[in-house]
Amino acid sequence: MVSVPVKPKVNKHAPVSRRWLRDILAALYRIRPATRADVASHAKLNNASVSRGLQQLDGAGIIRKVGKLDSRGGRPREVISLEPSACTFIAMDLEGVTVRCTLTDLLGNFRLRWEEQVSLGQALPVERVFAGIDVLLRDATPAQRERVQAIGVSFPGLLDEQGCLTAVNLGWHDVPLERLLTERYRLPVFLERDEATCIRAERSHGLAKQARDWMYLIVSNGIGVGFVVDGRHVSGHTKMSGELGHVTVDPHSTIQCQCGKYGCLETIASTPAILRQYGELTGSTASSLACIRLAEIFERARRGEVSALAVVKRAAEALGFTLSYAVNLLNPELILLGGDIVCGQDLILPWIRSEIARHALPQLASAVSFAVSDLGPDIRLRGAASLAFHRCLRDPSLLARLCRIA
Amino acid sequence: MVSVPVKPKVNKHAPVSRRWLRDILAALYRIRPATRADVASHAKLNNASVSRGLQQLDGAGIIRKVGKLDSRGGRPREVISLEPSACTFIAMDLEGVTVRCTLTDLLGNFRLRWEEQVSLGQALPVERVFAGIDVLLRDATPAQRERVQAIGVSFPGLLDEQGCLTAVNLGWHDVPLERLLTERYRLPVFLERDEATCIRAERSHGLAKQARDWMYLIVSNGIGVGFVVDGRHVSGHTKMSGELGHVTVDPHSTIQCQCGKYGCLETIASTPAILRQYGELTGSTASSLACIRLAEIFERARRGEVSALAVVKRAAEALGFTLSYAVNLLNPELILLGGDIVCGQDLILPWIRSEIARHALPQLASAVSFAVSDLGPDIRLRGAASLAFHRCLRDPSLLARLCRIA
Numbered sequence: 001m002v003s004v005p006v007k008p009k010v011n012k013h014a015p016v017s018r019r020w021l022r023d024i025l026a027a028l029y030r031i032r033p034a035t036r037a038d039v040a041s042h043a044k045l046n047n048a049s050v051s052r053g054l055q056q057l058d059g060a061g062i063i064r065k066v067g068k069l070d071s072r073g074g075r076p077r078e079v080i081s082l083e084p085s086a087c088t089f090i091a092m093d094l095e096g097v098t099v100r101c102t103l104t105d106l107l108g109n110f111r112l113r114w115e116e117q118v119s120l121g122q123a124l125p126v127e128r129v130f131a132g133i134d135v136l137l138r139d140a141t142p143a144q145r146e147r148v149q150a151i152g153v154s155f156p157g158l159l160d161e162q163g164c165l166t167a168v169n170l171g172w173h174d175v176p177l178e179r180l181l182t183e184r185y186r187l188p189v190f191l192e193r194d195e196a197t198c199i200r201a202e203r204s205h206g207l208a209k210q211a212r213d214w215m216y217l218i219v220s221n222g223i224g225v226g227f228v229v230d231g232r233h234v235s236g237h238t239k240m241s242g243e244l245g246h247v248t249v250d251p252h253s254t255i256q257c258q259c260g261k262y263g264c265l266e267t268i269a270s271t272p273a274i275l276r277q278y279g280e281l282t283g284s285t286a287s288s289l290a291c292i293r294l295a296e297i298f299e300r301a302r303r304g305e306v307s308a309l310a311v312v313k314r315a316a317e318a319l320g321f322t323l324s325y326a327v328n329l330l331n332p333e334l335i336l337l338g339g340d341i342v343c344g345q346d347l348i349l350p351w352i353r354s355e356i357a358r359h360a361l362p363q364l365a366s367a368v369s370f371a372v373s374d375l376g377p378d379i380r381l382r383g384a385a386s387l388a389f390h391r392c393l394r395d396p397s398l399l400a401r402l403c404r405i406a
Numbered sequence: 407m408v409s410v411p412v413k414p415k416v417n418k419h420a421p422v423s424r425r426w427l428r429d430i431l432a433a434l435y436r437i438r439p440a441t442r443a444d445v446a447s448h449a450k451l452n453n454a455s456v457s458r459g460l461q462q463l464d465g466a467g468i469i470r471k472v473g474k475l476d477s478r479g480g481r482p483r484e485v486i487s488l489e490p491s492a493c494t495f496i497a498m499d500l501e502g503v504t505v506r507c508t509l510t511d512l513l514g515n516f517r518l519r520w521e522e523q524v525s526l527g528q529a530l531p532v533e534r535v536f537a538g539i540d541v542l543l544r545d546a547t548p549a550q551r552e553r554v555q556a557i558g559v560s561f562p563g564l565l566d567e568q569g570c571l572t573a574v575n576l577g578w579h580d581v582p583l584e585r586l587l588t589e590r591y592r593l594p595v596f597l598e599r600d601e602a603t604c605i606r607a608e609r610s611h612g613l614a615k616q617a618r619d620w621m622y623l624i625v626s627n628g629i630g631v632g633f634v635v636d637g638r639h640v641s642g643h644t645k646m647s648g649e650l651g652h653v654t655v656d657p658h659s660t661i662q663c664q665c666g667k668y669g670c671l672e673t674i675a676s677t678p679a680i681l682r683q684y685g686e687l688t689g690s691t692a693s694s695l696a697c698i699r700l701a702e703i704f705e706r707a708r709r710g711e712v713s714a715l716a717v718v719k720r721a722a723e724a725l726g727f728t729l730s731y732a733v734n735l736l737n738p739e740l741i742l743l744g745g746d747i748v749c750g751q752d753l754i755l756p757w758i759r760s761e762i763a764r765h766a767l768p769q770l771a772s773a774v775s776f777a778v779s780d781l782g783p784d785i786r787l788r789g790a791a792s793l794a795f796h797r798c799l800r801d802p803s804l805l806a807r808l809c810r811i812a
Contacts, residue, residue: 212643213642213643225735227735227736229635229638229640230638230640230641232635232636232638234635234636234736235636235737236619236736236737236738237618237619237737237738237739237773237774238737238739238769238770238773239737240737240767240769240770240773241735241736241737242735242737243734243735243737243767243770244734244735246734246766246767247730247731247734247735247765247766248727248730248764248765251727251765259767259768260768261764261765261767321654321657322731324653324654325653325728325731325732325735326731326735328649328650328652328653329631329633329647329648329649329650329653329731329732329735329736330633330640330642330647330735331641331642331643331644331645331646331647331648331649332642332643333643333644358654358667359653359654359657359667360652360653361646361649361652361665361667362665362666363644363646364644364646364649367643367644367646368643
């Protein structure tokens with residue numbers, strides 16, 4: 001029997017708290033590369049905890065030292081990074097007309113990729129997606145194959161309470177995707193809606209890395225907005241926040257929205273709405289319009305074509321007006337633009353800004369800056385990889401596997 | 407030298423973590439009274455930590471056992487409450503035309519109170535406020551006096567970076583209130599803007615105790631809204647969130663708002679705006695209007711007076727329209743109404759609801775419920791007491807004093 005001191009001494013050989021490991025790994029995923037001080041500050045841990053955590057992760061081969069920084073007076077400071085090859089993940093993006101899969105390293109860098117076009121109006125058999133993952137696993141090295149930790153999936157559409165996915169673009173109705181993937185690959189599977197995955201990607205890899213209070217506006221077939229408040233994504237009481245597309249902009253409108261209401265923002269500023277309004281103004285037939293893409297309308301507006309300019313201006317002003325509400329209500333520091341509309345940013349952004357300046361409180365309008373997402377079409381894949389990584393951190397047994405703790 | 411075991415044993419005599427004490431106290435402030443299981447679940451602590459924390463708080467006289475609940479099969483469960491008389495706080499409300507001070511017990515119950523009317527347009531000397539606190543301290547029992555932990559103040563107006571308060575209603579310009587109070591009473595002083603204090607009061611004592619995602623709408627001389635998202639108050643990047651009063655409702659309006667813009671919600675639905683529009687419709691002179699109060703206009707609307715009904719309906723619809731944006735964006739479970747407008751809730755609420763139903767997505771409109779604050783004119787005092795308590799928990803030395811830890 002050993003008598004225990006009243007104030008327990010720090011035991012350098014005691015196991016490191018899993019919470020420390022989790023927070024250190026999350027910090028190293030965000031800051032690349034990082035010093036010990038960066039990690040301590042980001043993970044809100046003291047230096048001793050960080051040192052012990054890093055020691056354990058180093059022993060397991062999860063991190064590596066990538067250099068040294070001179071420090072004034074003291075010892076040179078070590079610069080640390082996650083070891084990319086320590087683990088792999090499978091990331092999948094089911095949005096739009098292309099299904100994409102990648103095998104990523106620990107940091108979310110793509111090592112192998114597979115894509116399949118989805119023909120409009122035709123269903124994509126789930127087995128085609130499995131075939132894609134099979135190709136990735138076949139082409140992977142034995143080490144990559146052995147180190148797969150989890151599968152992350154960014155999905156459009158609706159997931160019901162039984163975990164069944166309905167995604168119109170793929171022709172899927174009630175597909176139990178999580179169960180099918182788990183059974184086939186014996187790996188943990190994490191699904192997340194595409195807006196949330198985009199926000200995740202922007203936080204992990206994009207322009208919002210440093211921001212605490214920001215919003216992400218996606219304008220494509222629909223219009224949605226994601227809020228991050230004090231560093232946390234706002235999901236809402238029934239997980240339906242961010243429906244900017246369905247605020248009423250024109251109460252007298254006779255155009256009915258998909259949602260059943262009239263005069264929603266989506267009837268003015270979404271990609272299909274811009275195309276429709278351009279067709280109405282120019283008297284184009286539906287068949288001739290089918291060939292015109294949004295980028296072409298932006299190009300015509302740039303050349304000074306009156307109809308194109310009018311439609312784009314109306315869309316941008318409606319976006320700016322509705323965003324002025326969000327700015328007044330939530331006082332964000334950054335609005336990040338993504339989706340189809342990115343290709344017309346030179347036209348759209350100045351109008352959005354001037355409407356916000358007109359309709360939001362001056363102190364709030366001047367506190368917000370604007371940026372355009374630079375993650376491109378791979379944004380959801382990057383988000384899905386980040387999803388898989390962060391969900392593994394949350395689960396004690398998956399974290400232990402990732403850190404190679406017995 | 408004692409050899410330390412690899413897995414340290416739990417030491418029942420080691421000091422209890424201050425974080426545990428803080429989280430247990432916060433849980434007991436919210437849940438009254440509570441079982442151990444309630445505390446563990448609310449404070450997110452395990453049973454052993456809760457037991458040790460409660461033991462220490464019991465020893466210090468901060469909590470008491472108030473009864474036992476039968477439990478199926480097991481031992482009866484003890485019901486615990488904070489001991490009200492263990493500590494006292496001074497709470498102050500500087501809003502409006504009455505300055506209020508109270509001495510509260512640990513749970514925020516008022517033990518002594520003092521009030522002073524502020525004559526409109528006349529400055530209230532800061533010394534009058536001191537005199538009020540002096541009266542409270544004079545009338546307190548020696549035990550109450552000795553146990554004052556802190557002063558909490560709910561203020562209107564602006565606090566600059568040097569801690570100087572400008573409050574138009576009191577005729578105060580750059581008053582260093584915090585410093586003056588600290589110097590005079592040698593107590594920690596915590597100041598908070600009135601909207602935030604109201605939200606605090608609703609969370610600690612009001613109808614929003616159980617809600618995680620809700621908003622608080624205050625309509626009085628101005629219009630503001632406070633958001634609580636996943637249990638946390640949203641303050642915004644520059645601490646200016648919630649400016650619902652300055653969203654543009656009528657872009658073609660010729661009525662200029664105090665903020666310089668045109669057609670803001672405040673020019674339609676605030677108390678002065680309702681009075682102004684009623685005057686315009688009825689052709690009343692400014693001097694005859696000065697005698698009419700908002701409650702009177704609601705009363706005339708109830709009696710079916712056309713002008714009163716029109717003005718009240720316009721205000722309510724504008725509130726509903728702007729709230730529909732907030733509902734679509736943030737997907738709250740509850741909207742709580744406060745301020746002057748509460749006295750017309752029977753008229754206002756149905757119009758607000760129907761506008762939200764018309765302009766928000768049906769799934770979001772049906773997810774939100776409505777309630778009217780029942781805390782009355784003491785709401786900010788209750789919030790100020792809660793502020794003082796919770797700020798003491800945050801500060802290690804104040805927490806130690808509150809818990810009587812050496």
